[in-house]
Amino acid sequence: MILQRPGRLAITLAIIVSLFLLLPLLAVVPVSFTPKRFLSLPEGEWSLRHYRALVENPAWGAGLWLSIRIGLISAALATTLATLFSLGMWMLRPRFGGVLMGVALLPMVAPPVVSALTLYFFLITLGQANDLVAYDTLAGVALAHTVMIAPFAVVLISVALAQVDRRIDLAARAMGAGVARRIFQVILPNIRFGLVSAFFLTFVLSWEEIAVTLFITSVDAVTLPRLMWMGLRDNIDPAIAAISVLLIVLVTLVAVSRALHAAWRGRKAG
Template identity: 30%
Template sequence: MTSRVTRIGLAIWFGLVIVFLLFPLLFLGPLSLNASEILSFPPQQWSLRWYRALFTDPSWSGALWLSFKVAILVTVISVAVGTAAALAIVRHRVRGSAWLYGLSIAPLIVPGIVIALGMFMVFARLKWLESLPALVLAHSVVAVPYVVVVVSAALRNLDETVERAARVLGAGPWQTFHLVTVPALRSSILAGGMFAFFASFDDLIITLFVSGALETLPLRIWNDLNLRLDPTVAAAACVMVAMSMAGLGIAEFARKANLRRLQTEPDHG
């Protein structure tokens, strides 16, 4: 009886937390469809004009495209570096692997303002401010740890004997990695890549310090809120929320598909 009451209580608490987190979206969606140039709720007239402005206004569409470009580059770098770091820490057990793991995930613990200030000082000395490579490198610092955490956890749960069997059967290190390790980690790599993508796409603090004249979508929203309250901000926020949900949905679908594949392979074996 006590356990049942506990489960019901936890379910109710979980539901309340979800409602609290999603409650602002009930206002954000209608605000983005408001035909008025002033944010008001409920809308008197409905229109898609602010979504058109988001994709046609050069200041907004340029910021959106820059955020996409930076996030894609950051994702590629983070997946490559983070996966390699996870393999070195978990599989190869390099000396001081525990310290290396702690160091690799430190950006998740250190306050973002500290990282942003450090990046600003380094890039200012190197005269790299206001450049796309500087922005990509700065975002990669906070994106790589997500890949390291996700892929490391997957590697610890992956049976190492499967990789050893491939080596015994004549596969080299790269063949084993390509044909055995990567397929088993595909969903985890995808999930880590999704986290890295949105860590870059949604970043504001580091961008404020190192972007200079470059304006990403979060920075465009920030600048707009400081100057005037344009309803395009609500449309941009809705697009970002939709992208986040779609990304998490893709990652979850890949995870379940990979889990089903791993479960059916032993049955056929």
């Protein structure tokens, strides 16, 4: 098989498209250095006052820490539930598997407002019986996020399982391996990259979730996206531009690190 390198025209078009997509993101960088109290481009004088506000205002740190905790809990729950569901579908192949898959993916296609209202009334009802998993609590938000992001984990893990040769599982079963041993020693090791991808994707989806969060939180569980939304709605705080720049830098570092790691593995394998 002969692999053809992209020509100059293709590379030029790729660069133009990339710049077209990235330039709007870069426009927020100078705004974050404005010395004024509202969103504006700096005129001669640049200031770090809004970056200092991120450190001095405890609300930003609290919102960041809460978003991290909710993201980790939601991603862990969503990945676990999706793994159990996908394994059951793959191993048992039930007669109405298509219907079950449709039900599992329903939160993915339902309008966000409908899901938000449903989860709002659900958490209000739960709050009448307990104070832990309820409206405007960490556990309540994590549960709601789990419901919203689990379908994405189901898709990723199901795709990973579809690439596993069933004869491996049949061979383990023929040699007397029980269900638990087949799952943990045969199947899961073969889909570990799918599991990691599902966890990472669901964490990112939980991190950026705002539509449902607005309905199920008030004053106690203020996540970072909700805090940013409140700043845009109330007074358009330029600190939002500063936190946006920091998030862009973080994502860029992660992407570059992964690219360098992949290149290093490629050279090592070659």
